[in-house]
Amino acid sequence: MRILSSLFTVAIMLVVSYPVGPHPSTLFAVLCCLLAGVFIHVYVHELGHLCAALLVRFRVIEVSIRAGRNRSGVRIAGVKVRLGLFGRVDQVRVVTPPDGRAVPARWIAFSFAGPASNLALAAATYLVFHGHAERLLSDDPALAHSYLVAAIAPGAMLGLANLIPFRVRDGQPSDGGWIFAWIFRPGRSRAQVTRRIRLTDGVSTPTDLDELRARVDAGGPDAILASGALLAQSIRARQLAVDADRLLVVARNPSTDPNLASLIASAIAETRAIELMNDTIRFRQWDFDQARVKPIVEVAELGYARDPERAEARMSLALARVLSKRPAEARDLLIRLNTTTVDSRVQVQALAARAIAELQLGDLAQARRVVNSAGRIDPKVGLLPLARTLVERAEQRAAASAGGTPSAPEPRTDVATSGTATESTA
Template sequence: MRRLAPLVIAIAFYGLLIPLGLADIDHGPPGWVLPIVTAIGCALPLIVAHECGHLLAALALRLPVAGMRIRFSEASFVRVSPSPSAPALPVRFVLLHLAGPLTDAVLAIALFRYASHGEMPDLARSCVLTVALLSAVMGIGNLLPHRDRSGLHSDGARIGAWIVRPGQQRQALRRVTPNPMTPRVLDETITDADLDAYIDAAADLPHRAVAVFLRWRRTLGLVTGRTEAAVGNFTIGPATAADDEWLGTHVLGPGATPAMLDVIAPMLALIPGLGELHRVTVGGASADPAILARVDKVRRALANRPDNMQRRLVAALGDLLEGRAAQARRRLADVSPSADTGVTWALMLRAVAESTLGDHAQAGRLVDALRRAHAAADPAGDSDPPQVVTEILAALRAAVSPGAGLPAGQ
């Protein structure tokens, strides 16, 4: 009944039942055609009446209405979004889903009584009875538990689910009910306490990933537009270990969405990887195998995503950590200076590659070009490179053997 062709066929079938039942063959072709035409013409008003029954029930039961759709050839519905912890939800949802079929039944009974007791021509009675039959069939059909081809469950299936598995339905409601704190997570204005509560209550993986990612950056001291990218902000320590492990498992796992891979995944390599690059370059240590493995894991996770700046940044950082400065320079050679964040970090990594290969003058020119681009975009802003990059470049310029390069990965 939710697709155009099956709906028309069904209406035509029901429209034929009434003339057959009344043996209404004396009227000739009109006796057969008019009931069918009447049923087709009344199908949409019947659907409207059915959904209005749900709507009025939702308002009476104080269930917040999130949306309503009326279609002749597609699924029609009234969508509500109450709090999963609201009282008496099973009873209220059962009444909500009963309201539509009950409206169909009331209309069917009223039309049957009108056709039975009213004074009207036989042909008109046949048309009224056809519409009454169609309304009754719609009500009964919606009470039968099933799922249509668009994936929507019938009212009967919903009623059964709320009676038999109310706890599971509440849990499903938690997954689809908008959390009022989500906008504050997205604009990063949520307090730390509310952020912890949001993460604990989040059942949707993408929303939880965004929240954990924000807490991870806050713990590191890296929040967009608030803090300087200092050296200490790039070290994964005990305070960030749990969130780092969760992000590494879920954002880089099989359940990750494209948005999670494109936005969060690159930072899981770039933040600890840049801190490790500082430790290797300034401290003279060998690259940590765990950091190298993380960068490589992110690189492989992004392998099937469209080629973009974040993907190139992760690959170039891995090259620098593993002593392949020339390859890192080639990856970023065509990037032109601008104030864009991705471009900025690309040229900073390229400056590190140039300086690693001994061309400190070219590294200086890249840094100066970035300063000019940022000054042009925001004259009042800070156009100097982050401290972590400044210290890496200074250590490379001060190296006894400028062309020695970075230690190879273990």
């Protein structure tokens, strides 16, 4: 499809430049006009989908326009935004509302909005500049005509091409394919969307774990979504250790969405880091087995590299830095973490990790303040019981060395557990 589009663009360039002759300067000017039109219309196409999604009340989870596959992007009001110029990812990802009313009509409107935006802009360009172009280039009306056609052609090409029913490179239907399916096969289309949303949200029952593993191993259009569901279900069933290697293959794949790759790697790194901490600190030791630390660091760095702004990625990398005896770096990662946009579990885990880093740095008072802050959010989440135990042990040692009596109770034997929330990747 990309090769055909390129050939079609060259053909348009030759056609619109023919009236004025194939002079190099003319060809260059027409090519610049065409390229500018292509970039503009790609953005207009996706923005048309975005506006339609908001109008029909779909929940938007990602907007990617000309973005590279490894581009992390930013989060705006809970929406992943990735913008670029020369990337290959163009999509507006949505989830249908739970009421399910008029779903076919909503999907048809959402699918049609992109091509319609291109055709509308192309028509508006013609109506506005049809007379002005010849007046601006009155001494060369043929050149004016060529510029006008070059400005209109990308929108017409993109709009009409997307209305043709076909499958794009990731195996999903084009806009025209979705429109055709929703009009003539609404039941099948509803089932396909429902399956993808079910996989995205990870709401499959625990008995479907083998099915999800088979989908991940088989590859295909649903493999990435199945990976997100498998991650969620493995955590709920406490079987992440069983599926970790299978999921890491997906996370390391360059074609995997950076959002999902970061989520998978961060969850696995967090789980393994907490397991190692429990195995070591329960025996009142701080000397972590560096042979076990090294693979944890590698996975945590993978999650951070795929999405540096993800809170879970920063938190898991901070835990890896604590295990590597680099607490200053761990604290810096967590201090710069914006916890206002994440759920309470991630907030508590991040604060608990920071408390442990503060202990390694010798700042007992700050560690106690951080633990207290985390306890006010949720006193029993994940890493917090272990962090609280470590702070109490340090306070007892400090009181004993000062000649006082320990004010804290006997150290608990609480063992931290991990659980990473997943987000929609539909």
